[in-house]
Amino acid sequence: MRLSSPQQDVTRLLVNWGKGDQQALEDLTPLVYGELRRLAGRYLRRERSDHTLQSTALVHEAYLRLVDQRNVKWQNRAHFFGVAAQLIRRILVDYARSHQTLKRGAGACKLSLDEAIGAPEKRDLNVVALDDALDDLAKIDPRQSQIVELRFFAG
Secondary structure, three states, X not given: OOOOOHHHHHHHHHHHHHOOXXXXXXXXXXXXXXXXXXXXXXXXXXXXXXXXXXXXXXXXXXXXXXXOOOOXXXXXXXHHHHHHHHHHHHHHXXXXXXXXXXXXXXXXXXXXHXXXXXXXXXXXXOHHHHHHHHHHHHHHOHHHHXXXXXXXXXX
16 A cells, blocks of 8 residues: 655645645645645744734635635646745735835834934845845746746745
């Protein structure tokens, strides 16, 4: 008897779910949840330090959007997590756009030049600017845009 790997189980369940098997979706959820949380955590670590969206909420929103994908023919585990990475990015971009007032300086800490020179460098990610840059790259080379997105966010 040959045992299947977790990757094969995920692929099998994705294919069955694509054929309309709702039990496959229920069986799939616990197999992918941990990886979705890790993926969301990677995204959020690159966000600004005062971000109010938490990884659990991000995972749940992404999962709802994933299960709502009607026109996707799931190929395998990698395909599923690639789509998940794109959806998580979209959620963060939408969230950032809805909070544009923060980007324009609302709530910003004001420092004198002397204080700013001594302050540690902030490495917050501007997810809207990144999204715009990836969209621009996609117009030139869609494959490279996808590679950059997956490498940057999915690891």
